[in-house]
Amino acid sequence: MLKFGEFRLDARNECVWRGEEMLALTPRPFAVLRYLVEHPQCLVTHDEMLEALWPETYVQPQVLRTYILELRKLLGDDPVCPRYIQTVPRRGYRFMAAVADAEEADAPASNGIVGRAAELKLLAEHLKRVRNGERATLFITGEPGIGKTALLDAFCAANGTDDGLRVARGQSIEGFAGKESLYPVREAVNEMCSADEAKARPAMQAAVRDGSASITSLCETFETLAANRPLLLIFEDIHWADRASLDLIGALARRRSRAKLMLVATYRPADLDAAHPLRQIEQDLLNNARGANGSGGSRIQELRLAPLDKESVREYLRRQLGAETLPPGLTSLVHQHSAGNALFMTAVLDHLKGQNLFRHDGAELSLRVPIGEIDLGVPDGLAGLIEFQLEKLSEEDRRLLEAGSVAGTIFPAWAVAAALELELEEIEERFAALVRRVKLVSIAGYDELPGGGRSAFYVFSHALYREALYTRLPSTRRAQWHRRVAERLRTMFAGQEENVAVEIAAHVEAGK
Structure with missing residues (x-):
């Protein structure tokens, strides 16, 4: 098997593995992925791929686009800033990620x-x-x-x-x-x-x-x-x-x-x-x-370079903590808060060590407090770097992201519109421009709203960016924005409040 990022391509079973999960593909999209993976970092033209995969069969070139769309969806790949499949306009495609034998890559x-x-x-x-x-x-x-x-x-x-x-x-x-x-x-x-x-x-x-x-x-x-x-x-x-x-x-x-x-x-x-x-x-x-x-x-x-996967984070923690077996949930905690960024991973671990949260009992490693009670915040080693990046933003861009931070690491455009008391269309236009300029956030998809409308939703590239933006907000403004989001939820889901009761309660509590 060949490994790229968090995925493994299984030629024998014509499928892709993500960890222990098997991701099935129909034969033609799998053939396209296999050919790209076997030619990493190389430009593969439309004609070359069609001739290599279906030499005796006529396949319209535009069909390749459908297969590529299916593969991007499977891999969670962003066509604007791809980690895996890059489109070379009017020529073909290039597989961006490094590829290795699965056994070698996991060693x-x-x-x-x-x-x-x-x-x-x-x-x-x-x-x-x-x-x-x-x-x-x-x-x-x-x-x-x-x-x-x-x-x-x-x-x-x-x-x-x-x-x-x-x-x-x-x-x-x-x-x-x-x-x-x-x-x-x-x-x-x-x-x-x-x-x-x-x-x-x-x-x-x-x-x-x-x-x-x-x-x-x-x-x-x-x-x-x-x-x-x-x-x-x-x-x-x-x-x-x-x-x-x-x-x-x-x-x-x-x-x-x-x-x-x-x-x-x-x-x-x-x-x-x-x-x-x-x-x-x-x-x-x-x-x-x-x-x-x-x-x-x-x-x-x-x-x-793609973010480190969870197994790589686990290996790093094992080495740094000198333990073969880690406390349950520790790898997920560090991976989630670092988003696979090596510098962030190191800072998060240093922050945990500085809080004296680890207990060594011979070869056994445990935590002094339950994993759910650990509040990482923004590690001291990263506060300056993150603040420096945020200060380079315009006041308007920073205000958009601060409003988004009130709704979470993944947040909908309608929540930002509610917090800032602006129209949804204007918010989505501003975010469309922001996503093109900076990489602190990216578009994650669209939600269907009650009544038939749609709203884009976005995700911070790192949970720590959201944390830094949220904590820097003045308490009165933060509370006001939470109350506005709670009120918008009540209005949107009038008669169906029980479906979003937890979200409403969380914003009401944060809004005091």
Whole structure:
């Protein structure tokens, strides 16, 4: 079986597993999923898929769209920001997630991180090809704290001591893009030259000394160094990089001259607006790059890090707490509050340790209080990060999200409309624009309302964002909004109040 994210593809039984749950698929959608999973990070055109799956049968290309819709529904995939299946307009599809053999992916990693065996395997495969002179470029993407740097740390630790491999690593810094040209490139060069032989130092330092070197000369310098020995060139957080650094990354990725060069760049998609130069550079590269070796693999790929699944969180807790068996409910608590974000997971565990909630009795681990009585709130280690992200929002956007927090981690648009005393249509229009700009919330679907109407509902990307927004509300405003939501429930369900009695009671109590 092949594993991707929290799913396993079972070719023998033609089904997909999520944990112990078997998700059945009809034969044709399963065939489409299997083909995509067996060609991860590769552009699969409509014609290629139809020819491979049904060579003797005429199938209209638009039927593929129906199968893809069914697969996205099964996987819970967002077509706007996909974790699994990306649509390449007018060309085909690309399977985004890293794929590994289920047994290998589930095995505990020996490098200190959990849940990233498939991603480490993919990086290692690229490095193997680079050693044979086939250059490669990877964009590693994901939200803040998802584990991009930790993944690279583990990869470098496993391969950085290999004989002959050079590692040059630079990082962009927020606010530096307009102040110092080629900042991450300079940092990478200085790191490499400090550890490399003397002959590399003059060439590289001269190339970036005053920022006047052309992009072509910089590319040629890197390629010269990678002519005989493999070079791993890493640029982190390039959403903050200056234009010259982005142009260099784009040029290095496009060039096809033979070199033992592996270029890896990380960034946060949520920090790119429509006008960000990186968006056009990356899309151009990913849409046009195809493998030069004829195998269908691409020299340029995106590796999007998905949240850690519950089993990975359980493995992390076992290691950190030194216990094979964990208290019931602990894994679910940490996974729910971290939403699989590695940084949040670490902060939640540190917060629990700081409250002295664990009791060790020999090899037995237990909690000092019942799991249901633990109130995590916002861990101290994350309060500053979350507050910083919230402060970047406009006052109008922040007010929308604060009103949503009154209704919960998953909240309906009508509740926000009630709290702010605005029309439902206006609220949904504002949220449609907000979801496009920021990734703190996403649309989760639509609810049928009494009387035949419909209301969109949304979900916070992390429960901790909802918690931070809710706790920062002034108590009088919070109580007022709860009362308005309770009154709207009474009005909407007039004559059927018993169906929402629990919700009404909760808002009335919170509204004092």
